[in-house]
Amino acid sequence: MITIVVGTNRKNALSATIAEYYQKILAEKNIESQILSLIDLPADFTATALYENNGKNNSFNLFREAFNKHQKFVFIIPEYNNSYPGVLKAFIDGMDYPSGLEGKKCALVGISAGVQGASIALSHFTDVLNYLGMHVLALKVKMGEVHIHLKENQLTHKVYNEMLYAQADQLISF
Ligand SMILES: Cc1cc2nc3c(=O)[nH]c(=O)nc-3n(C[C@H](O)[C@H](O)[C@H](O)COP(=O)(O)O)c2cc1C
Numbered sequence: 571m572i573t574i575v576v577g578t579n580r581k582n583a584l585s586a587t588i589a590e591y592y593q594k595i596l597a598e599k600n601i602e603s604q605i606l607s608l609i610d611l612p613a614d615f616t617a618t619a620l621y622e623n624n625g626k627n628n629s630f631n632l633f634r635e636a637f638n639k640h641q642k643f644v645f646i647i648p649e650y651n652n653s654y655p656g657v658l659k660a661f662i663d664g665m666d667y668p669s670g671l672e673g674k675k676c677a678l679v680g681i682s683a684g685v686q687g688a689s690i691a692l693s694h695f696t697d698v699l700n701y702l703g704m705h706v707l708a709l710k711v712k713m714g715e716v717h718i719h720l721k722e723n724q725l726t727h728k729v730y731n732e733m734l735y736a737q738a739d740q741l742i743s744f
Pocket residue numbers: 578580582583584585586648649650651652653681682683684685686716717
């Protein structure tokens with residue numbers, strides 16, 4: 571089971587479209603997956619699930635449990651202000667400490683409206699995950715101008731497709 575995390579809570583986020591696309595790639599390879607989207611986080615989680623409230627918000631705990639239970643993840647990371655979304659950091663800050671991510675494995679996919687493909691965002695997030703003991707696959711997919719290359723939820727960019735398929739293969743055997 572691979573858990574695909576949509577790294578934003580923005581409505582109609584293209585990150586969610588890419589998560590579904592990644593799920594289809596995994597299905598073609600007969601790999602079971604599930605999508606976990608930050609849009610489903612309880613809206614008040616920063617006030618009710620962090621710090622002294624750690625573990626007290628049952629809706630948030632469902633997310634923590636999903637992380638504790640599974641071993642492999644894909645994070646779809648949109649570029650927000652040259653980094654990854656703040657809600658994703660707040661989410662990570664609400665995880666079990668010491669880390670519930672220690673020893674687990676993940677692959678990162680970055681997307682952006684501009685040309686960077688969330689390159690710097692992926693570096694920032696890799697630093698956080700490595701600090702928590704999570705192993706990040708070396709092959710990171712960076713997809714700039716993603717809105718131009720998505721047509722009816724299909725990714726039309728040849729190289730982006732090749733990179734996603736190669737990454738999925740590597741994650742399966744990671
Ligand atoms: C708060 C915010 C900040 C953003 N900052 C950047 C940015 O620094 N560089 C960029 O190329 N796109 C930026 N974008 C555009 C996103 O990369 C774009 O919306 C893309 O589709 C991925 O985000 P999404 O999953 O929310 O759709 C930003 C979008 C938001 C909502």
